[in-house]
Amino acid sequence: MIDLRLKIDDVPIDHPSIVRLRTDTVESEHDAALIDRDHESQIFDLAGYSLRVYCDPRTDLDGDVLLLVPGRNSAHRLLRAGSRHNTFLVTEQCDQLCVMCSQPPKKYHVDLFDQFTVAATLAPENARITISGGEPLLHKRRLFQFLVAAAKARPDISFHVLTNGQFFEPGDVALIDEIGRDRVLWGIPLYAPHAALHDSIVAKPGAFETLSQNFTTLMRAGAAVELRTVVLHQNWDVLPQIADYVSTRLPFIDVWAIMQLENIGYGRMNWAHSFKDTSLDFGKLRSAINLAIGRGIHTLLYNFPLCTVPPQYRHLAPSTISDWKNKFLEECGECTLRSTCGGFFEWYKADQGFGGLSRQ
Numbered sequence: 075m076i077d078l079r080l081k082i083d084d085v086p087i088d089h090p091s092i093v094r095l096r097t098d099t100v101e102s103e104h105d106a107a108l109i110d111r112d113h114e115s116q117i118f119d120l121a122g123y124s125l126r127v128y129c130d131p132r133t134d135l136d137g138d139v140l141l142l143v144p145g146r147n148s149a150h151r152l153l154r155a156g157s158r159h160n161t162f163l164v165t166e167q168c169d170q171l172c173v174m175c176s177q178p179p180k181k182y183h184v185d186l187f188d189q190f191t192v193a194a195t196l197a198p199e200n201a202r203i204t205i206s207g208g209e210p211l212l213h214k215r216r217l218f219q220f221l222v223a224a225a226k227a228r229p230d231i232s233f234h235v236l237t238n239g240q241f242f243e244p245g246d247v248a249l250i251d252e253i254g255r256d257r258v259l260w261g262i263p264l265y266a267p268h269a270a271l272h273d274s275i276v277a278k279p280g281a282f283e284t285l286s287q288n289f290t291t292l293m294r295a296g297a298a299v300e301l302r303t304v305v306l307h308q309n310w311d312v313l314p315q316i317a318d319y320v321s322t323r324l325p326f327i328d329v330w331a332i333m334q335l336e337n338i339g340y341g342r343m344n345w346a347h348s349f350k351d352t353s354l355d356f357g358k359l360r361s362a363i364n365l366a367i368g369r370g371i372h373t374l375l376y377n378f379p380l381c382t383v384p385p386q387y388r389h390l391a392p393s394t395i396s397d398w399k400n401k402f403l404e405e406c407g408e409c410t411l412r413s414t415c416g417g418f419f420e421w422y423k424a425d426q427g428f429g430g431l432s433r434q
């Protein structure tokens with residue numbers, strides 16, 4: 075697992091600040107140049123002060139963007155220049171309590187959108203940044219300000235916004251257009267083909283109805299949508315009906331991502347009655363995939379280790395688990411699929427997981 079927090083010595087700042095670490099050239103007032111390294115740290119010049127970052131001196135930090143918070147002896151590694159998996163967690167508040175939530179909500183919110191805007195402008199060329207929560211659109215005005223500003227400052231970067239889709243309004247169409255329709259991929263979950271089940275999974279009455287209306291807004295906006303459905307015991311029997319719903323009501327989506335459960339947060343708490351072992355029973359999933367693909371819906375499987383998927387569907391299962399929270403098991407060692415397999419979440423527990431793993 076890659077640690078996204080780096081231990082640092084105290085720095086004299088009085089508000090959350092963004093700094094980009096550079097080992098060679100300095101291009102911005104936010105850049106801190108490497109001045110020294112020893113066996114346990116790398117030391118950067120931060121506007122005349124020393125920023126000491128504890129890590130293996132061989133760790134390549136060039137281009138990494140850190141968030142420094144006053145009084146904290148650790149820095150958030152917001153952007154890793156060498157990674158495709160960079161996420162800004164913009165809030166931990168949420169209006170839903172989904173049974174599989176990997177980041178259970180918290181009551182309080184600290185607005186760091188100004189810092190995120192600076193960080194985005196310092197991102198590596200052509201970066202794609204995931205915006206996650208909590209529910210980012212609970213702070214929609216600030217989120218859209220951030221997206222507009224970042225899009226203007228950096229025409230090369232794009233965003234993947236993970237949202238429950240509850241807070242779009244018809245008036246957002248113009249803003250989505252201003253940000254750039256192809257600049258943002260909206261990742262939005264749908265867990266069932268009808269209100270009773272979807273609302274019970276997300277623990278919010280009326281959520282399905284609101285989502286249905288807001289899909290219409292997104293369609294009118296020409297927004298790029300990645301529809302996300304986590305496979306659960308709760309929705310296993312209706313997966314083919316979800317495929318039917320997607321193909322008849324939401325044919326404008328870019329991709330339907332069918333996802334395996336992550337064993338953390340509420341997902342861990344509810345694992346025993348929510349995890350569906352698709353390595354032993356692929357039946358309803360097979361029907362749903364066949365129906366969706368047959369009707370022209372681009373369908374993918376996220377977070378499925380390749381050997382849990384029948385061979386004829388493995389091309390639909392890209393490696394999707396972020397590099398910092400990804401692992402492989404001992405039995406994966408000699409597997410011929412290892413280079414294309416996404417493996418497991420760091421917190422995957424083999425004794426509660428897939429019963430049908432088999433080295434290929």
Ligand code: SF4
Pocket residue numbers: 379380381382402403405406409410411412415416417431432433434
């Ligand atoms: S054995 Fe491991 S590397 Fe091979 S397909 Fe299964 S999970 Fe992936």
